Amino acid sequence: MTYAEIAAALPTTARTSIDGLAFPHLASGKVREIFDLGDALLLVATDRLSAFDVILPDGIPGKGAILTQMSLWWFAQTAGVIQNHLLPDQPGEFSRRGIHDRDLQLRSMIVRKLKPLAIECVARGYLIGSGWSSYQKTGQVCGIPLPPGLRQADRLPEPIFTPTTKAPKGQHDEPINDAQGTAIVGAALYEKVKATSLALYRLGHERAHAAGMILADTKFEFGTDAAGRLFLIDEVLTPDSSRYWPADHYAPDQSPPSYDKQFVRDHLLALKWDQKPPAPRLPADVIARTQEKYLAALRNLIGR
Ligand SMILES: Nc1ncnc2c1ncn2[C@@H]1O[C@H](COP(=O)(O)OP(=O)(O)O)[C@@H](O)[C@H]1O
Ligand SMILES: [Mg+2]
Numbered sequence: 001m002t003y004a005e006i007a008a009a010l011p012t013t014a015r016t017s018i019d020g021l022a023f024p025h026l027a028s029g030k031v032r033e034i035f036d037l038g039d040a041l042l043l044v045a046t047d048r049l050s051a052f053d054v055i056l057p058d059g060i061p062g063k064g065a066i067l068t069q070m071s072l073w074w075f076a077q078t079a080g081v082i083q084n085h086l087l088p089d090q091p092g093e094f095s096r097r098g099i100h101d102r103d104l105q106l107r108s109m110i111v112r113k114l115k116p117l118a119i120e121c122v123a124r125g126y127l128i129g130s131g132w133s134s135y136q137k138t139g140q141v142c143g144i145p146l147p148p149g150l151r152q153a154d155r156l157p158e159p160i161f162t163p164t165t166k167a168p169k170g171q172h173d174e175p176i177n178d179a180q181g182t183a184i185v186g187a188a189l190y191e192k193v194k195a196t197s198l199a200l201y202r203l204g205h206e207r208a209h210a211a212g213m214i215l216a217d218t219k220f221e222f223g224t225d226a227a228g229r230l231f232l233i234d235e236v237l238t239p240d241s242s243r244y245w246p247a248d249h250y251a252p253d254q255s256p257p258s259y260d261k262q263f264v265r266d267h268l269l270a271l272k273w274d275q276k277p278p279a280p281r282l283p284a285d286v287i288a289r290t291q292e293k294y295l296a297a298l299r300n301l302i303g304r
Helices: 003-008 063-077 090-096 102-106 129-138 178-185 187-210 262-271 284-302
Strands: 025-028 032-036 041-045 108-111 119-126 155-161 213-224 230-233 242-246
Touching (some): 003 063, 063 102, 063 108, 063 187, 090 108, 155 187
Antiparallel strands (some): 032 041, 041 108
């Protein structure tokens, strides 16, 4: 679908729950609802938004559709690097399975049932966020020594792989080093997801750059099938799983504004909320500006 078609089809109110589907409900993530289609899964992205790992009471209208359509675009871009969990004919799968609701289709993917690896595969090309905090304390990120004298948001000499554990709901993922990652998934798979994550990051950085954005860092998830084959799963290279900066606002020594929840985070920080549920309601202008940010990222990528 084109950017204009997607933008025109977005709902005006946020859809934060998915009710009335006939399929068995398997699980709720922070953002997505997972249904069992028997031989496949239906992954539905709601308009929910989480900040500091807490789900906010207000959603962002259309966010689920925007992020799903962006993931579909990236899955096509990355197909030469690694196969992914999408069943090949998405429109055909929807009609075969009786999913005719247009809003639901836009926010959904029909995917293979795979076994997610128990690590989150983070790749970084810039020194920001938890990487910057760690570097200031130890000169390292996830056990990887970096040159001295780097500034906040500096580009790294090479992209690095900085995986984390997959923490249960409500807890924070913890950074791990190569040895810990190898212990969790095994040496062969670890080497493979490390190399693949770095290759995907490089491709993502290049395409984002052509679209006027910097891909500072991102998180991938991988899964295996019964035969042990590796697939890219989940969402990919969205503002929820990645940190994108507008290239023309980038400068080291500061934290550039990003294409996601920056307004929401700034608003919540100003309120001095203790970051424990329940989270406060969001004002309408914060919701509108956040939706515009998500749309701008989609427009930059696929609207050219
Ligand atoms: N193809 C797949 N097979 C099985 N599980 C998947 C697949 N793709 C994604 N998942 C899982 O579905 C969930 C997506 O929901 P999400 O709202 O992102 O959850 P979370 O709060 O864990 O981020 C994740 O736990 C992810 O690991
Ligand atoms: Mg997720």
